[in-house]
Structure formats: structure tokens, C-alpha cells
Amino acid sequence: MRARIHxxxxxxxxxxxxxxxxxxxxxxxxxxxxxxxxxxxxxIELAETDPGRARESLREMCERLLANTVIEDYEIDLTG
Amino acid sequence: MRARIHxxxxxxxxxxxxxxxxxxxxxxxxxxxxxxxxxxxxxIELAETDPGRARESLREMCERLLANTVIEDYEIDLTG
Structure with missing residues (x-):
């Protein structure tokens, strides 16, 4: 499964x-x-094939590493 | 008119x-x-309201400033 994060x-x-x-x-x-x-x-490419679990995992990646949530917003799109 | 460029x-x-x-x-x-x-x-926010002219102007911005077309691709989406 592939995703694009803004x-x-x-x-x-x-x-x-x-x-x-x-x-x-x-x-x-x-x-x-x-x-x-x-x-x-x-x-990002993920081995996960379940969209719900993929989205949850990506959300956690954003919260823990990818975004500084004090000043940044993130947006997750599963692209297939 | 607003646009998003990747x-x-x-x-x-x-x-x-x-x-x-x-x-x-x-x-x-x-x-x-x-x-x-x-x-x-x-x-990017543009004063231009014609989608065709806006896209042409954004393409020129990408070619001249925003992207290094030797190593980068760009993708223009008009978002309204």
C-alpha cells in the first residue's frame, strides 16, 4: 500500500x-x-494492506516523527 | 485562484x-x-482567474524557479 503525506x-x-x-x-x-x-x-510504501491499519500506522508516524504538531498540520492520503 | 504544486x-x-x-x-x-x-x-494564491492562463503561469514558475528540472518533476493542481 502506498501513501502520500502532506x-x-x-x-x-x-x-x-x-x-x-x-x-x-x-x-x-x-x-x-x-x-x-x-x-x-x-x-511512503507500506507492507500493510488493510487501509484502516495503514492509516492508523501513518497517523502514529506523523505524531511521533514526521510532523511537529505544535506548528504543523498533516494530511494522510492512501494512494493505492 | 489557488494551486498546489508538488x-x-x-x-x-x-x-x-x-x-x-x-x-x-x-x-x-x-x-x-x-x-x-x-x-x-x-x-500558491494567484490573482489570475482563468484556469488555462493560471496553469501556464505556474508551469513557467516551476521551470524558472521552483523546480530543478534536471533532477525534479513537478505536478500542478488547481485547487479552486
């Missing part, structure tokens, strides 16, 4: 990487660019 | 970050974890 900064948390990207786009002449936020995407 | 290493390009995550998960006792790949996700 880890993004919580709304309201300052995102200097996203700001830098936004400024660089403006400097390159791209007009009409509003807020830019940058996060991480993790693609 | 930037991931091309297949076959070594991903030390993903490897480190995989090893850390194993060290924490998570069994059955196969390949782990880590990439970037960029959420």
Missing part, C-alpha cells in the same frame, strides 16, 4: 521559505502572486 | 532525506516500511 505549517505560523519564494517570483516578474506557503510531501 | 525527485535520483526518514521510522519500531521519498509542496 505536512504544512499551521495557519498563522510564519513561513519564511514561502515568503522567500513569493518574493523571488515577484522579482522574476510574475505578477498577481498572493500568499505562498511551502510544506513537505512524503511518499 | 515537486518530487525524479525516479532513480538518490533521496537522502527520504532514506533518513525511512531509517528513523525503522529505528522507532515501525515495521513494513518500504521506500520513502520526500519532496516539497507549494501552495
Amino acid at each position: 505536512i504544512t505549517l499551521k495557519h498563522g505560523v510564519l513561513d519564511p521559505q514561502g515568503k522567500a519564494v513569493g518574493q523571488a517570483l515577484a522579482a522574476l516578474g510574475f505578477a498577481g502572486v498572493g500568499e505562498v506557503r511551502q510544506g513537505k510531501v512524503i511518499d | 515537486i518530487t525527485l525524479k525516479h532513480g535520483v538518490l533521496d537522502p532525506q527520504g532514506k533518513a526518514v525511512g531509517q528513523a521510522l525503522a529505528a522507532l519500531g515501525f515495521a513494513g516500511v518500504g521506500e520513502v521519498r520526500q519532496g516539497k509542496v507549494i501552495d
Whole structure:
């Protein structure tokens, strides 16, 4: 089973990487660019074949290692 | 218009970050974890309201700034 996890900064948390990207786009002449936020995407292969157990295991991975839940949100998608 | 861009290493390009995550998960006792790949996700707000023009502009942003197309692939999703 494969999964894709998105880890993004919580709304309201300052995102200097996203700001830098936004400024660089403006400097390159791209007009009409509003807020830019940058996060991480993790693609992971699991031996587990039960979607419920896979999701539970991924949730635990996020809580314990992948996300800093004080400032980050995570989102788990099973991709097949 | 809002968009989400995924930037991931091309297949076959070594991903030390993903490897480190995989090893850390194993060290924490998570069994059955196969390949782990880590990439970037960029959420961007655009003033442009035409989906075709927005996509074209995002493609150009990826080619010129956001992705290193020698080693990275990008994927553009308009999210509304």
C-alpha cells in the first residue's frame, strides 16, 4: 500500500521559505502572486494492506516523527 | 485562484532525506516500511482567474524557479 503525506505549517505560523519564494517570483516578474506557503510531501510504501491499519500506522508516524504538531498540520492520503 | 504544486525527485535520483526518514521510522519500531521519498509542496494564491492562463503561469514558475528540472518533476493542481 502506498501513501502520500502532506505536512504544512499551521495557519498563522510564519513561513519564511514561502515568503522567500513569493518574493523571488515577484522579482522574476510574475505578477498577481498572493500568499505562498511551502510544506513537505512524503511518499511512503507500506507492507500493510488493510487501509484502516495503514492509516492508523501513518497517523502514529506523523505524531511521533514526521510532523511537529505544535506548528504543523498533516494530511494522510492512501494512494493505492 | 489557488494551486498546489508538488515537486518530487525524479525516479532513480538518490533521496537522502527520504532514506533518513525511512531509517528513523525503522529505528522507532515501525515495521513494513518500504521506500520513502520526500519532496516539497507549494501552495500558491494567484490573482489570475482563468484556469488555462493560471496553469501556464505556474508551469513557467516551476521551470524558472521552483523546480530543478534536471533532477525534479513537478505536478500542478488547481485547487479552486
